[in-house]
Amino acid sequence: MTHTATHAGTLEQGDEGLRAVGDWTLPHHSRLRREVAKVRGTETLDLTPLGRLDTSGAVLLVELLGAQRVLRVGDWAPALPAEQQALLVAVADAMREPLDIAPPSVFPPLAALADLGQRVAGLGHQQFQLIGFIGVTLASLVSGLLRPRRWRITALVAQLQQSGLNAIPIVALLTFLVGAVVAFLGATVLRDFGATIYTVNLVAYSFLREFGVLLAAILLAGRTASAFTAQIGAMKANEELDAIRTLGLSPVELLVLPRVLAMMISLPILTLVGMLSGMLGGALVCSLALEIPLAQFLAILQRDIPLNHFLVGLAKAPLFAFLIAVIGCLEGFKAAGSAQSVGEHTTSSVVQSIFMVILLDALAALFFMEMGW
Numbered sequence: 001m002t003h004t005a006t007h008a009g010t011l012e013q014g015d016e017g018l019r020a021v022g023d024w025t026l027p028h029h030s031r032l033r034r035e036v037a038k039v040r041g042t043e044t045l046d047l048t049p050l051g052r053l054d055t056s057g058a059v060l061l062v063e064l065l066g067a068q069r070v071l072r073v074g075d076w077a078p079a080l081p082a083e084q085q086a087l088l089v090a091v092a093d094a095m096r097e098p099l100d101i102a103p104p105s106v107f108p109p110l111a112a113l114a115d116l117g118q119r120v121a122g123l124g125h126q127q128f129q130l131i132g133f134i135g136v137t138l139a140s141l142v143s144g145l146l147r148p149r150r151w152r153i154t155a156l157v158a159q160l161q162q163s164g165l166n167a168i169p170i171v172a173l174l175t176f177l178v179g180a181v182v183a184f185l186g187a188t189v190l191r192d193f194g195a196t197i198y199t200v201n202l203v204a205y206s207f208l209r210e211f212g213v214l215l216a217a218i219l220l221a222g223r224t225a226s227a228f229t230a231q232i233g234a235m236k237a238n239e240e241l242d243a244i245r246t247l248g249l250s251p252v253e254l255l256v257l258p259r260v261l262a263m264m265i266s267l268p269i270l271t272l273v274g275m276l277s278g279m280l281g282g283a284l285v286c287s288l289a290l291e292i293p294l295a296q297f298l299a300i301l302q303r304d305i306p307l308n309h310f311l312v313g314l315a316k317a318p319l320f321a322f323l324i325a326v327i328g329c330l331e332g333f334k335a336a337g338s339a340q341s342v343g344e345h346t347t348s349s350v351v352q353s354i355f356m357v358i359l360l361d362a363l364a365a366l367f368f369m370e371m372g373w
Helices: 026-039 055-065 067-071 082-096 108-145 153-163 165-191 196-237 240-246 251-289 294-304 307-334 339-371
Strands: 010-014 017-024 050-053
Touching (some): 010 026, 017 026, 017 055, 026 055, 055 067, 055 082, 108 251, 153 196, 165 196, 196 251, 196 339, 240 251
Parallel strands (some): 017 050
Antiparallel strands (some): 010 017
């Protein structure tokens, strides 16, 4: 027997007890739950007037009658349609024994060791991906150099403006302030030895060899690598990368190479700006606090500072630029189609870029020291 009632479900008090009337379906769930809460625990319920029934209504009936009684619904409500009986039995069986699985106990040192192993494995996988992407980028770069017609000059110029020209003010300001701070610190220490004149050497050595390129690279890692990741990640989320591949174009050639080349051109220029601004900040402090005029500052630079310190600092810039651009683009390709994923990979690209820049700078410092350069 099939019931065709279409009115809202409810509980009614009949001559022989409670009756479930009408449709016990999701649209009426909130009201039915309030009615069930008032009479929960009853053992008698007439289901003959019951209309349509779905899972939400079956859950309420099980809560009202108890799982054990509903499992025997065929005995006390044989007139109920077979499909409704099967639904009630399935819901009652699922609700009879609530899922309560205790988490396995793990020895804390082992858990910490396992977490460390997972992190190391993830780091190794990340570095393998980076090495592979570097190989793909270099292969595309060599291929593009052999075919000048495929050069993306417009994209290269646009990226040069974004990553290089627009970054000059912040790089110049930051390195100027750091140069002033280094000069202040050097003067504070060297004054005790009566050697404040060597503050000029300290500022020149630090900015020509390290601070000029390092500060510019860290700024670009935070400013430009994050922009690369966000741009490519948004393109992936909007399925623009799929459209590029559908047109028979290479995303690496179209998106990565202009950014890599622009960074490799921009960072040496920004490094030069950082060196000059840092030494200008140091010269200002020397002039105001140490009574070393600008002419004497420049004379000491020309007399005591060899050219190789400038070349060492400038030689590191293209390598740093290449790594920053590649990491930023790779993280963009790894981003999934959600805003959260783009944000996570943007953060990851900044952290990785800064870490790699500082690591390579430390290794380069050791190498140049051993070589006597």
